[in-house]
Amino acid sequence: MNWQAVSVATKNEAIETVADILLQVGAQGVQINDHDAISVTAYYPDDEQLGETITAIQKALKHLSDIGMSVAPATITVNGIQQKDWEDNWKAYYHAERVTRHFTVVPSWETYHPNQIDELPIIMDPKLAFGTGTHETTRLMIQALENVVRGGESMIDVGTGSGVLAVAAKQLGVAHVLATDIDEMSVNVAKENLRLNPVAQDVTVVASDLLADVVISPVDLIVANILADVIERLIPQTTTLLKPGGLFLVSGIYDNIALHIEDVLRANDYTIVQKSQMGEWHGYIAQLKEKN
Numbered sequence: 001m002n003w004q005a006v007s008v009a010t011k012n013e014a015i016e017t018v019a020d021i022l023l024q025v026g027a028q029g030v031q032i033n034d035h036d037a038i039s040v041t042a043y044y045p046d047d048e049q050l051g052e053t054i055t056a057i058q059k060a061l062k063h064l065s066d067i068g069m070s071v072a073p074a075t076i077t078v079n080g081i082q083q084k085d086w087e088d089n090w091k092a093y094y095h096a097e098r099v100t101r102h103f104t105v106v107p108s109w110e111t112y113h114p115n116q117i118d119e120l121p122i123i124m125d126p127k128l129a130f131g132t133g134t135h136e137t138t139r140l141m142i143q144a145l146e147n148v149v150r151g152g153e154s155m156i157d158v159g160t161g162s163g164v165l166a167v168a169a170k171q172l173g174v175a176h177v178l179a180t181d182i183d184e185m186s187v188n189v190a191k192e193n194l195r196l197n198p199v200a201q202d203v204t205v206v207a208s209d210l211l212a213d214v215v216i217s218p219v220d221l222i223v224a225n226i227l228a229d230v231i232e233r234l235i236p237q238t239t240t241l242l243k244p245g246g247l248f249l250v251s252g253i254y255d256n257i258a259l260h261i262e263d264v265l266r267a268n269d270y271t272i273v274q275k276s277q278m279g280e281w282h283g284y285i286a287q288l289k290e291k292n
């Protein structure tokens with residue numbers, strides 16, 4: 001396998017935080033260069049996920065500066081080449097790709113003709129929002145949707161990012177989707193992506209911290225692909241917005257925290273009906289207990 005060296009130039013006091021970011025997006029270790037200019041380097045496989053990884057690093061760096069932590073200059077280089085405008089450069093890594101049994105994600109700038117009659121396209125221009133469709137955590141969610149959707153359901157997509165799961169759900173026959181994200185940029189990108197997919201025209205997207213601002217009648221399905229600490233906060237919020245017997249589809253859970261999340265699900269009246277794993281990532285289909 002080929003590897004790419006991804007380096008982030010930063011300052012002394014931010015070294016540990018930047019190293020944490022590089023580890024969280026899948027590096028096995030980091031190298032700190034503190035001689036002339038300070039930088040932190042990690043190695044990632046040179047595959048179709050590299051674009052997603054660099055976008056995630058860039059978003060995490062932007063988030064730190066948004067909350068007032070100085071990580072400047074925070075420039076990202078890949079094999080020594082500065083990524084001045086990642087928003088456009090990452091497109092070179094993103095091509096139409098069959099991500100599950102039924103779904104192919106298709107970049108909006110590519111012309112793609114399905115190879116099989118039951119192949120369903122998800123047209124995406126994720127920009128800086130998470131969700132090209134190729135990441136393991138997203139694939140786990142799309143597979144879970146393929147398993148459970150029968151048609152006509154109501155659904156909330158928490159942390160919609162690019163809107164990829166909302167489009168997949170609509171393609172499978174979910175009737176009503178409300179999508180949320182805490183990040184305004186993702187809300188706008190999701191709205192643009194939904195417009196690219198004729199099947200998803202009636203999906204509503206709102207800015208919300210998890211389900212805090214969501215006021216609707218209980219739904220059949222809630223889906224969420226977010227990191228485990230956020231999922232832990234989300235689980236108790238789902239139980240009043242899901243119908244008894246409704247399903248919670250969840251991923252974004254790294255190996256080391258999976259057992260804890262299973263405990264939190266059970267403590268909140270869920271029965272785990274399916275566990276899946278891709279690489280180090282875990283996904284669950286959990287069913288809310290029927291009321292007695």
Ligand SMILES: C[S@@+](CC[C@H](N)C(=O)[O-])C[C@H]1O[C@@H](n2cnc3c(N)ncnc32)[C@H](O)[C@@H]1O
Pocket residue numbers: 129130131132133137138141158159160161162163164165180181182183186208209210211225226227230252
């Ligand atoms: C890993 S991405 C998932 C994107 C897409 N749903 C997918 O499966 O590919 C997680 C998304 O959750 C959003 N998010 C993080 N914390 C959140 C919160 N507290 N409330 C709502 N959305 C949140 C992020 O902005 C990001 O778009």
